[in-house]
Structure formats: structure tokens, C-alpha cells
Amino acid sequence: MRRREEEGADLSSMGNCKSSSRALLGKAHVVPDAEWRMQDFGKTHVPDLEWRIHDFSSLLETGAKAATSATFHCSGYNWQLQVIPMHKETGSETPYVALRLMTSPERMVPGHTMHVVFELSIYNHSKGMHCGCKASYNFHFKNSYSKEHCLIPLQELLKSSAFLVDDSCVFGVDILKIDVSSPEKKAVVVQKKATTVQNLFVQKKEFVKGTYTWNVNNFLELDTDNFVRSPTFEVGEHKWYVGMYPHGDKYSTDCLSLYLCLDASDELRLDLDASDELRLDSKKVFIMTLSILDQKNGKHLTATSGLWVCNKGCGWGWPNFFGLKKLKEPSGGYVVGSSCIVKADLTIIGSSNDG
Incomplete structure (x- = not known):
């Protein structure tokens, strides 16, 4: 079961309905402000998931507050990446494109905490690299989605020829470290493998x-x-x-x-x-x-x-x-x-x- 918050409610994705029937590198969070500049980005590693959103303007036109990727797998856990295209921090009127990481709590035990270090990124086509932020979060049984991390102001993205090409942009997430706090003090070895690539296509009409x-x-x-x-x-x-x-x-x-x-x-x-x-x-x-x-x-x-x-x-x-x-x-x-x-x-x- 994967859980996240949508429009003020906990939104969950049940993994098996049949049977259950049921940052800048070195900074934890990019703080949005009027002085944001492209150089605020840091270079990130090659991601575990590379999510290509085609027809980004059509995504905005749907009015959806968020879009969530299909599941990808890393180190024995199921994960998803979520894009919030018009996120606003408290006290700010500037809409930002933000990302957050989610995991399935199906393997998590009440009282256990999973501390995860990860990178969230957007691909810079001009420089040929993923740029973004390093973050960390404590996932647990009833909280399996991280906080939102702002990457770039929406208007900056829409004007950019580096991050938005042919109305498409590429987001990524890389899992760097997983520590499970439990009576067994179990450590999880992050197993690196080839990048999972997913594409999202949004229709312009005829829904x-x-x-x-x-x-x-x-x-x-x-x-x-x-x-x-x-x-x-x-x-x-x-x-x-x-x-x-x-x-x-x-x-x-x-x-x-x-x-x-x-x-x-x-x-x-x-x-x-x-x-x-x-x-x-x-x-x-x-x-x-x-x-x-x-x-x-x-x-x-x-x-x-x-x-x-x-x-x-x-x-x-x-x-x-x-x-x-x-x-x-x-x-x-x-x-x-x-x-x-x-x-x-x-x-x-x-x-x-x-x-």
C-alpha cells in the first residue's frame, strides 16, 4: 500500500485489492524566493528513475495538483515519484515545480522507521546532466510520502530551453541510502542497477x-x-x-x-x-x-x-x-x-x- 496526501486527505494506492479486499547538494531543501537563479541547482547522480513527462502544458491544463509515476523498484522496496507542478510554500505566492518521493508501506512494521537519503532532479538538456537537490526523510507505517521539495519556479521552467524541450521535461530520483530503525537494527544495502525509464503522455482532448x-x-x-x-x-x-x-x-x-x-x-x-x-x-x-x-x-x-x-x-x-x-x-x-x-x-x- 502506498500513501500520500492529496488535497488535504491521505491518498493511498492499494497494492493488492484482490487479497486485501483489500537541494542543492549539501542542502536539505531549496527554499523558494524572489532571488531564485539557475545556478542554485547542484549536479546529481544518474537517477534510479528517469520520468519523462511529455505534453507538460497539457498536464497543467488538466488542473491536477499532482502527477504520480508508476512504481519502480530499488533495494527490495517499491517507490514512486510525484510531481506537483504548481506547489506554493507557506507565505509565498510563487508557484514552483516540486517533487516528492513515496514508498509502499506494505513491508513496514508499526513502530519501525526507514530513514532514506535521496536526490530529486530535473534534466538539463543543455548541460547533459541531472540537476536538483539532496534530501532525506523518515518514512514510517502511516507516513510513506516525503515533504515536497521545490526545484524550479513554474514560470522559469516554461521559459527555459534547457529544462523544457518540445513541451517535455525529465524528472529523476536516486536512492542513496536506506537505514531501518527496528529492534533488529537492520541495514539495507542500496543496490544500484540500470535506470528505470518511464514516459507519461497527456492527451490534449477527447478524454x-x-x-x-x-x-x-x-x-x-x-x-x-x-x-x-x-x-x-x-x-x-x-x-x-x-x-x-x-x-x-x-x-x-x-x-x-x-x-x-x-x-x-x-x-x-x-x-x-x-x-x-x-x-x-x-x-x-x-x-x-x-x-x-x-x-x-x-x-x-x-x-x-x-x-x-x-x-x-x-x-x-x-x-x-x-x-x-x-x-x-x-x-x-x-x-x-x-x-x-x-x-x-x-x-x-x-x-x-x-x-
Whole structure:
């Protein structure tokens, strides 16, 4: 399970819905200010992941607050890189392109901390090297995403012929050191291998959209511990379903956990079609919105994700979607009698493949 924060909520990517059913070098952070200059960048190592975002202007036009890469693997852990194209630091009005690193907490034990040293970078085509910042972060069971690290003002990037070429830019992350704080005091050897290359393509128009409404008639009678799923529905040639933990999963705190999942039968179909080069090499990129409908006042509870790559065997959502106490308040209208209505809106906005 991978976790990160989107629009004020913890957004998680479930790694196995079927079974769980469920800096400148030497500086920790580039501080944005009006005196930012290109020379603030430091040279970084060759990254473990090189993420090429094509049609960067189209990414901005979607209005998505963030875009997240597909998973890459390093030293026995699963990682993802996230780009926040219009990040603003507290007290600043200047939008920056920022990056952050995320890991899957599936192998992490409550009470254990994983201290990771890494580099976040953007590729300078003129100099032929990755430039960026060195950072570190303590990941743990309920916090598997680092803080955002500003790399370059958005307007500087859009004007640059060094970092933006043919409306495309390349971001990177390199894992330098991993220390696990646990009773065993286990050290992790960072194994270097060839760079993983991924491409993200954002469509300019003709998005595929779909909506599904799930009326959970027996919400108050649902088992408190089990994962509950809706009937399947199809969007963008994939079968999906909405799933929930009515009283929260192990990553939540007194909250409803709500997810959008890729159906297992769809995964089988993808495997059977693996001989088709397009299906093998290309993954859908999507934005989703999950809502609990207010049946009395019309004040629906809604959360919208950033851009995600559709990997088979995964689901995406919020462990802490909404507090259980407020959810069940009669005046709120979210649970009427024993009925709770969940709505999923899904938009396919592009594709991703390995380079």
C-alpha cells in the first residue's frame, strides 16, 4: 500500500485489492524566493528513475495538483515519484515545480522507521546532466510520502530551453541510502542497477469519462473489519469497482476508508492480451473523484486525486476519507436510515509506458 496526501486527505494506492479486499547538494531543501537563479541547482547522480513527462502544458491544463509515476523498484522496496507542478510554500505566492518521493508501506512494521537519503532532479538538456537537490526523510507505517521539495519556479521552467524541450521535461530520483530503525537494527544495502525509464503522455482532448453510483443500502449492518466492494463498471476498456472498509482499514484512524480498484477479471484479460504490443507497453493514466452523497442537504463530501498510472493489481483511494462520527450524524445526510450513496467519477487523460 502506498500513501500520500492529496488535497488535504491521505491518498493511498492499494497494492493488492484482490487479497486485501483489500537541494542543492549539501542542502536539505531549496527554499523558494524572489532571488531564485539557475545556478542554485547542484549536479546529481544518474537517477534510479528517469520520468519523462511529455505534453507538460497539457498536464497543467488538466488542473491536477499532482502527477504520480508508476512504481519502480530499488533495494527490495517499491517507490514512486510525484510531481506537483504548481506547489506554493507557506507565505509565498510563487508557484514552483516540486517533487516528492513515496514508498509502499506494505513491508513496514508499526513502530519501525526507514530513514532514506535521496536526490530529486530535473534534466538539463543543455548541460547533459541531472540537476536538483539532496534530501532525506523518515518514512514510517502511516507516513510513506516525503515533504515536497521545490526545484524550479513554474514560470522559469516554461521559459527555459534547457529544462523544457518540445513541451517535455525529465524528472529523476536516486536512492542513496536506506537505514531501518527496528529492534533488529537492520541495514539495507542500496543496490544500484540500470535506470528505470518511464514516459507519461497527456492527451490534449477527447478524454474518456465515466460515472458510477453505488447505493449501499445496508451500510450500518456491514461487518466492521471486512472489505466491501460494489458491482463492477467499465470505463476506458477497464473494469473497476468501488471498495470500502466501513470502519477503516489498518492505515486509518476512526475514519471510513474508500478506494477505487481495478477488477480482478480485468487483470486476467490484460494478461491474456499481453501479446498485443499496445496493451503490453501502454497503461492508462487517470484522475478520479470519490464522493459520499449528502441525501438531505446536497453538501456532498468529495475528494479528487491527482494523475495516476493504472497498474493492474492496484487500487487508489483514501484510508482517512471521512471521520466515522461525522459520517453517521443524522443531520449530515450522509447516512439516511441505513443507506449510504457513494459516487465515483473517472477520467482517462493519457497513457504511460516504460522507455
